[in-house]
Amino acid sequence: MTSPSFQRFESFQSDFSYETRPVRVVFRPGAAVTATPGEAARLGLRRLLVVCGTRGEAVARAVADALGDTCAGVHAEARMHVPVEDADRAVAAVRAAGADGCVAVGGGSAIGLGKAIALRTGLPLIAVPSTYSGSEMTPVWGLTDHGAKRTGRDPVVQPRSVVYDPRLTLSLPVPLTVTSGVNALAHAVEALYAPDTSPLVSVMAEEGVRAMTEALPRLAADPKDLDARSRALYAAWLCGSCLGSTTMGLHHKVCHVLGGTFGLPHAETHTVVLPHALAYNAPAPPQALAVLRRALGADDAPRALWELAGRLGVPRSLAELGLRESDVAPAADRVAGEPYANPREVTAEGVRSLLRAAYEGGPPATA
Numbered sequence: 001m002t003s004p005s006f007q008r009f010e011s012f013q014s015d016f017s018y019e020t021r022p023v024r025v026v027f028r029p030g031a032a033v034t035a036t037p038g039e040a041a042r043l044g045l046r047r048l049l050v051v052c053g054t055r056g057e058a059v060a061r062a063v064a065d066a067l068g069d070t071c072a073g074v075h076a077e078a079r080m081h082v083p084v085e086d087a088d089r090a091v092a093a094v095r096a097a098g099a100d101g102c103v104a105v106g107g108g109s110a111i112g113l114g115k116a117i118a119l120r121t122g123l124p125l126i127a128v129p130s131t132y133s134g135s136e137m138t139p140v141w142g143l144t145d146h147g148a149k150r151t152g153r154d155p156v157v158q159p160r161s162v163v164y165d166p167r168l169t170l171s172l173p174v175p176l177t178v179t180s181g182v183n184a185l186a187h188a189v190e191a192l193y194a195p196d197t198s199p200l201v202s203v204m205a206e207e208g209v210r211a212m213t214e215a216l217p218r219l220a221a222d223p224k225d226l227d228a229r230s231r232a233l234y235a236a237w238l239c240g241s242c243l244g245s246t247t248m249g250l251h252h253k254v255c256h257v258l259g260g261t262f263g264l265p266h267a268e269t270h271t272v273v274l275p276h277a278l279a280y281n282a283p284a285p286p287q288a289l290a291v292l293r294r295a296l297g298a299d300d301a302p303r304a305l306w307e308l309a310g311r312l313g314v315p316r317s318l319a320e321l322g323l324r325e326s327d328v329a330p331a332a333d334r335v336a337g338e339p340y341a342n343p344r345e346v347t348a349e350g351v352r353s354l355l356r357a358a359y360e361g362g363p364p365a366t367a
């Protein structure tokens with residue numbers, strides 16, 4: 001594999017392609033209410049359905065109020081992993097409202113439902129994220145049908161406009177702040193060794209990892225620190241952009257299986273699995289590891305991620321998240337049966353030992 005970075009100590013990757021998609025980003029405290037109507041106007045939208053989850057309804061209603069006459073209703077039915085029946089109901093709501101676009105307010109679940117609507121109808125989407133999932137910066141959609149999560153890429157689901165308002169994230173509880181932040185880190189980590197990585201992705205990933213890992217301890221100490229919130233959201237933007245520009249690998253596949261088939265919570269699962277997935281892949285992409293060592297300020301990147309989760313008090317084992325020991329082998333078979341692109345060969349035995357280590361929650365194998 002060629003070098004993913006042109007930075008110090010590494011050779012320049014001189015064979016790559018990079019696509020820039022037309023996404024407008026507005027970043028400002030208070031922007032959810034002050035900037036969303038202007039973004040809708042820029043896109044020429046006049047009847048917007050606001051999509052959110054039940055817990056995010058109050059904020060979504062504030063955005064809906066700001067939209068005034070251009071709001072065609074609030075659909076507060078987003079749930080994790082976008083069950084297909086939820087997508088069906090949301091599309092029916094859009095049609096019943098005669099909407100010409102959607103605004104998704106909330107975490108990856110709300111944005112995921114907005115993307116499902118865009119996928120089926122072609123309507124433009126504005127995203128107002130309230131977590132660090134990064135979904136707003138990707139053309140990736142996900143749908144769960146009969147216990148199996150499918151993902152795909154389609155430019156039509158990429159939000160046309162993203163309104164980043166750090167104030168929306170002030171209410172994120174510390175555990176979700178940390179796990180959602182590590183979800184963002186996972187995007188940067190896998191982008192560094194993706195087959196379609198590039199020097200620009202490498203720069204974004206390094207800056208994203210550095211900014212997020214600096215912000216999270218500050219937020220664990222003081223979740224109302226608006227400056228740290230802004231830095232974490234900036235990092236989420238960078239890490240989400242990395243995910244949007246590259247192909248996901250083993251880590252994301254493991255998390256999709258554990259979430260879609262075994263019902264584990266998304267951000268927490270990313271947090272537990274990431275050190276072990278990176279340890280599994282560590283021998284394969286030395287250049288990616290060099291970038292991560294620099295960004296994390298640590299020689300052993302998988303261990304540094306594992307220690308970060310421990311220091312910040314979030315779960316480190318799949319057992320804590322509710323996975324049964326008897327699920328490890330079938331989950332591994334499922335991952336190995338349809339692997340994503342990965343720098344190291346994915347074998348059922350290899351995934352089984354990765355999952356067993358993540359199930360137990362001890363330190364990852366030394367890189």
Ligand code: NAD
Pocket residue numbers: 053054055056079080081082106107108109110112130131132133134135136138139140141142168169170171172173176180183243266267
């Ligand atoms: P989420 O959207 O389900 O939110 C988690 C919980 O936090 C929910 O109960 C929600 O109501 C609550 N919440 C959200 N924002 C809050 C806030 N500011 N204050 C208090 N509570 C808040 O979880 P998530 O981790 O953001 O997203 C997970 C989903 O996103 C998964 O389905 C995942 O597959 C998807 N995702 C997709 C992509 C992509 O590119 N397509 C990328 C990342 C995640």
